[in-house]
Every structure is written in C-alpha cells, then in structure tokens.
Amino acid sequence: MKALIAAAAVFAASPALAQAPVQTPGQKPAQKLDTSAGPISAQRISDITRELASDPYAGRAPGGPGEPKTIDYLVKQFQALGLEPAGDKGSFVQDVQLYRFQTQPNGAYSLKAPGLSKTLQTQTDLRVETQRPVEQVRIQDAPLVFVGYGVTAPERGWDDFKGVDLKGKVALILINDPDFEAQPGEPVAGRFGGKAATYYARWTYKYEEAVRQGALGALIVHETAGAAYPWSTVVAGGGESYDVVRQDPASARLLMQGWIQRPLTVELFKAAGLDFEAEKARARTAAFRPVELKGASFSADYRNAVEQLTSRNVVGAIRGSKHPDETIMYSTHWDAYGIGAPDAQGATIRPGALDSASGVGGVIETARAFKAGPRPQRTILFGLWTGEERGLLGSEYFAQTSPYAAGKMVASIAYDTFHPLGPTRDVVLIGSGQNQLEDRLRAAAAKRGRTITPDPRPERALNYRADHFSFGRRGVPTLLLMALAGGPDVVDGGRAKGDQWVEEFTARCYHQTCDRWETWHDYSGAAADVNLAFEIGKALANSRDWPEWNAGSELGAIRAETAAQRK
Numbered sequence: 001m002k003a004l005i006a007a008a009a010v011f012a013a014s015p016a017l018a019q020a021p022v023q024t025p026g027q028k029p030a031q032k033l034d035t036s037a038g039p040i041s042a043q044r045i046s047d048i049t050r051e052l053a054s055d056p057y058a059g060r061a062p063g064g065p066g067e068p069k070t071i072d073y074l075v076k077q078f079q080a081l082g083l084e085p086a087g088d089k090g091s092f093v094q095d096v097q098l099y100r101f102q103t104q105p106n107g108a109y110s111l112k113a114p115g116l117s118k119t120l121q122t123q124t125d126l127r128v129e130t131q132r133p134v135e136q137v138r139i140q141d142a143p144l145v146f147v148g149y150g151v152t153a154p155e156r157g158w159d160d161f162k163g164v165d166l167k168g169k170v171a172l173i174l175i176n177d178p179d180f181e182a183q184p185g186e187p188v189a190g191r192f193g194g195k196a197a198t199y200y201a202r203w204t205y206k207y208e209e210a211v212r213q214g215a216l217g218a219l220i221v222h223e224t225a226g227a228a229y230p231w232s233t234v235v236a237g238g239g240e241s242y243d244v245v246r247q248d249p250a251s252a253r254l255l256m257q258g259w260i261q262r263p264l265t266v267e268l269f270k271a272a273g274l275d276f277e278a279e280k281a282r283a284r285t286a287a288f289r290p291v292e293l294k295g296a297s298f299s300a301d302y303r304n305a306v307e308q309l310t311s312r313n314v315v316g317a318i319r320g321s322k323h324p325d326e327t328i329m330y331s332t333h334w335d336a337y338g339i340g341a342p343d344a345q346g347a348t349i350r351p352g353a354l355d356s357a358s359g360v361g362g363v364i365e366t367a368r369a370f371k372a373g374p375r376p377q378r379t380i381l382f383g384l385w386t387g388e389e390r391g392l393l394g395s396e397y398f399a400q401t402s403p404y405a406a407g408k409m410v411a412s413i414a415y416d417t418f419h420p421l422g423p424t425r426d427v428v429l430i431g432s433g434q435n436q437l438e439d440r441l442r443a444a445a446a447k448r449g450r451t452i453t454p455d456p457r458p459e460r461a462l463n464y465r466a467d468h469f470s471f472g473r474r475g476v477p478t479l480l481l482m483a484l485a486g487g488p489d490v491v492d493g494g495r496a497k498g499d500q501w502v503e504e505f506t507a508r509c510y511h512q513t514c515d516r517w518e519t520w521h522d523y524s525g526a527a528a529d530v531n532l533a534f535e536i537g538k539a540l541a542n543s544r545d546w547p548e549w550n551a552g553s554e555l556g557a558i559r560a561e562t563a564a565q566r567k
C-alpha cells in the first residue's frame with residue numbers, strides 16, 4: 001500500500017471533508033451509542049500489536065531476520081486457540097514461493113520517432129521492471145501503440161482494444177478510469193464510478209489487461225492527478241519488485257512493465273503527428289480505437305536480477321458443521337517494512353505496529369470469539385499473509401492455490417491498520433456502495449447506535465489495495481476495515497481528532513520507523529469495529545445467505561460466473 005503522502009496533503013486542503021460525516025439521509029442512530037466490543041478484547045489486540053512490533057521481530061520483512069520468530073508466534077496463537085490447521089501438509093503454515101526482481105542499473109533505453117531520437121534514463125524519464133524470471137531483457141525497436149485507458153469492461157460496454165494486434169509491441173496507457181477527467185455532460189461521465197476509482201483505474205489492472213491483450217510491454221503515462229502520487233513515488237522502489245512464483249509467468253506478466261513521464265510522452269506524440277491532449281479526449285469515448293504511433297519505436301536492453309525466496313502464510317480454520325466447503329475468510333498481513341535507512345534518531349526498524357500488527361490482533365481475537373461459541377455451519381478461515389506490502393502476494397498465493405473455491409467463499413473480510421483513538425461514533429467504510437456486506441455492517445452498527453461514513457477519498461482506490469482484494473478480484477464480496485481512508489468520529493475528540501490522526505500518521509509514520517506501539521494507544525475503538533465484523537460473519541456462517549455485489553460493480557460480473565456453485 002504505497003503513496004498516501006500526496007493524498008494526505010490534498011485531504012488537509014479540503015476542510016469540507018473534515019466537517020460532519022456524511023450520514024445516510026434519514027438514518028438516525030436507532031439507539032443509544034454503545035461502543036462496547038462484546039467478546040473482542042482491546043487489551044489482547046494491544047498486547048499482540050506490542051509483541052509483533054517489538055524489536056526482536058525486526059520489522060517483519062518477508063524472508064527477513066524477523067520472519068521465523070513471527071511465524072512461530074502466530075502458529076502458537078492459532079494452536080492455543082484450538083484452530084484447525086489450513087496450511088501445507090496438515091500444518092498452519094503455507095510456504096509461499098516468491099520472486100524478488102531488481103532491474104539492474106546501466107540499462108540502455110531509447111525512443112525513436114520522426115525527427116526524434118532520445119536516449120532515456122531510468123528514474124528520470126521512465127521506470128521499468130520485469131516480473132518474469134528472465135535475467136536479460138532485450139526489446140529492439142518495438143512499435144508503440146496508444147491504447148487510451150487500456151480498459152476492457154464488458155459490464156460497461158467498454159473496450160479500448162477493439163481487437164488491436166499488440167504482439168511484439170509496447171502499449172502506452174493512461175492511468176485511472178476513463179471518466180476520471182470527464183467534464184460534466186460528457187457521455188462517459190460517471191460511467192466508471194465518477195470520482196470513486198474502479199479496479200480499472202489501478203496500475204496493476206493496466207499491466208494485467210495489457211498482457212491479456214498480447215502486448216510485449218506496457219508503459220503507463222505518469223500524471224500526478226490521475227496516479228494520485230508524484231513521480232518521486234513511482235521511482236521510490238528503485239526498480240525492485242516482487243511477485244509470486246507462477247506456473248506460466250509469460251501469460252500473467254509482461255516482459256517489461258513501467259511508467260513514462262508525461263512531458264516526454266507529449267513530445268513523442270507530437271513527433272508522431274499526434275496531439276496528446278486530443279488523444280486523451282478521444283480516449284474518454286466508447287468509440288475510441290487504439291492508434292499506432294507512426295514511425296515511433298521503443299528499445300530497451302537491461303539486466304534483471306532474479307532471486308527466489310520462500311516466505312510463509314499462516315492459515316487456520318474452524319470447519320463448518322453443515323457446509324464445510326462454504327467459507328468466510330478473515331485475514332490481514334503479518335509482514336511490514338523490515339529494516340531500512342536510519343531515521344533522525346538512528347532507528348532502523350520499521351515495526352508496523354498499526355500496519356498491520358493491530359490487524360493480526362483483530363484476526364486472532366475474531367478467531368477466539370468464534371471458538372468461544374458453537375461450531376458454525378460454514379467454515380471460518382483465518383489468514384495471516386506475507387508479502388502484502390510487496391503486492392498482496394501472500395493472499396494472492398493462497399487464493400491461487402487454495403482448496404477452497406472462491407465461488408463458495410461467502411465473504412472476504414480484512415483488517416488492515418486500525419486507529420488507536422478509542423471509541424468512535426462511526427466506522428469509515430472503504431469501498432462503500434460496492435456490495436451487500438455494507439448493509440450488514442450498517443445494520444450491525446445501528447444496533448449499537450453507530451453509523452457508517454462512506455470513504456471520503458474513493459479516488460485513492462484503497463478498496464483494491466489490501467488483502468481482501470485477492471479474493472475480491474475472484475468475485476468474493478469483500479469488507480475492509482482500515483483506518484487510513486478518513487478520520488473516524490472519535491467519541492473523545494470528534495472527527496477533527498480522527499482526521500488529524502489520519503493526516504499525521506499517513507504523513508509521518510506510515511511504513512516508517514514511528515509506526516510503533518505506544519502506551520497512549522487505545523484499541524477499544526478497533527475492538528468494537530472487529531466485533532461488528534465478527535457479528536456479521538457469525539450470522540452469515542449460520543445462514544444460507546450469499547451476499548452479492550451491487551449492480552454495476554465490475555466484480556459482480558466475475559461473481560456471476562460461479563453462480564452455479566452457490567445453488
């Protein structure tokens with residue numbers, strides 16, 4: 001989950017968002033405010049957070065010095081609860097095969113077009129990476145094809161590719177949704193959720209679709225507004241990237257994927273006789289057809305360091321008494337940012353207390369609450385994933401290899417980064433308006449005089465950037481409890497306090513050395529939110545209900561493909 005800093009600045013700049021929460025019209029809290037947490041213990045969430053964020057865990061990097069101790073601790077927690085192993089060979093542990101890729105310096109990159117011949121520099125002009133286990137990448141004068149926003153959305157009657165042949169070519173793609181820059185009155189306005197980003201907006205989707213369309217490589221044109229972060233964030237990774245080991249990497253990953261600076265793209269389009277802004281406007285139409293840049297080509301020659309490593313997921317279960325093949329998943333990630341450059345005080349460990357040791361506390365407490373009750377009719381899964389910070393890798397690996405069918409997964413509920421601010425009047429919901437789990441959250445909250453506040457910054461696409469989405473992208477309805485969307489309405493301090501905390505944490509501590517456990521932390525608000533998620537799961541686990549996606553959701557179409565499994 002990268003690049004929230006720019007967002008925090010914008011957030012601070014729009015006081016309107018900081019005012020009273022948007023409550024569903026006419027929704028009055030049905031009862032007196034009750035912020036208790038049922039069987040969920042705030043103290044145990046705090047204890048688990050404190051332990052995992054302590055120095056001996058070394059910032060919990062996948063494959064890092066802290067991993068063995070972390071896995072040992074998590075397995076012991078699941079064993080102590082009496083959960084059933086759901087990892088490899090009857091254990092709680094699932095080995096996750098990962099690749100670490102590093103684009104080597106001193107590669108050669110160039111662009112040619114009529115009247116233009118440019119040698120390019122990584123980090124300044126473009127960023128490239130290769131997520132295939134190949135050590136040398138050579139692309140010689142590959143034609144360049146502008147594919148607009150690079151979206152194929154059958155449920156919206158949208159196809160930017162229209163059967164174009166991209167074999168051996170490099171696609172140039174715009175970031176965000178086709179309606180991101182739409183002016184009011186433009187036919188596309190609102191067609192992709194308007195301000196709220198859909199999955200099509202995400203860079204991950206752009207590359208995934210480009211390889212499905214047969215492209216050799218793809219370069220996303222960086223625009224700060226559309227990306228919601230500056231170029232400095234794009235190149236912060238320095239050419240390092242991770243992926244899960246795949247059976248057929250060439251069918252899932254491009255030979256080369258990257259970003260290119262906007263000014264350079266404008267110059268390239270001009271040399272090819274095209275006007276970039278005019279082409280962008282054309283890309284906002286359903287009639288858009290890809291255009292090959294006449295006489296233009298791209299070349300690259302670079303080394304790619306490939307390292308394979310094994311990290312581990314920890315997975316436990318309570319098998320259902322009546323429908324063991326139907327599941328409800330509760331999950332979060334145990335990995336954090338490990339050890340890095342010293343901060344001003346010389347600290348190097350990035351402890352990941354709130355992100356997401358607190359989430360681990362939430363999952364373990366949810367398991368405890370289920371174990372304290374009668375065996376549910378459906379199976380409850382508890383996943384603690386590796387590699388989330390490197391691209392949702394552990395949860396993706398489990399989703400790819402799991403014996404449990406996504407078509408029979410009732411819900412994927414994830415916790416990631418709780419706030420430590422104590423009781424709140426509301427829950428800020430990421431991805432609001434997406435699926436029926438939200439209605440259940442609203443009902444569970446209302447029973448306690450609490451409300452739901454829609455994600456104030458849906459354009460940041462947080463709903464596609466945490467582990468719940470590894471199952472969401474397979475059509476499973478998702479619910480994410482994460483405190484980074486917008487400030488909650490804190491009982492002791494109001495929304496102003498909530499917003500201030502989100503802003504400061506995002507700007508100063510997110511993925512940094514100061515995401516530590518602190519004595520002033522109050523996890524009772526987190527515990528109350530976890531309890532709502534527990535109640536939702538308990539009700540679903542003892543029902544024949546199958547919550548659905550709301551109409552128009554791109555994920556609803558994927559869910560529909562497995563409808564027969566839920567008969």
Ligand SMILES: [Zn+2]
Nearest residue numbers: 001355356416
């Ligand atoms: Zn996280």
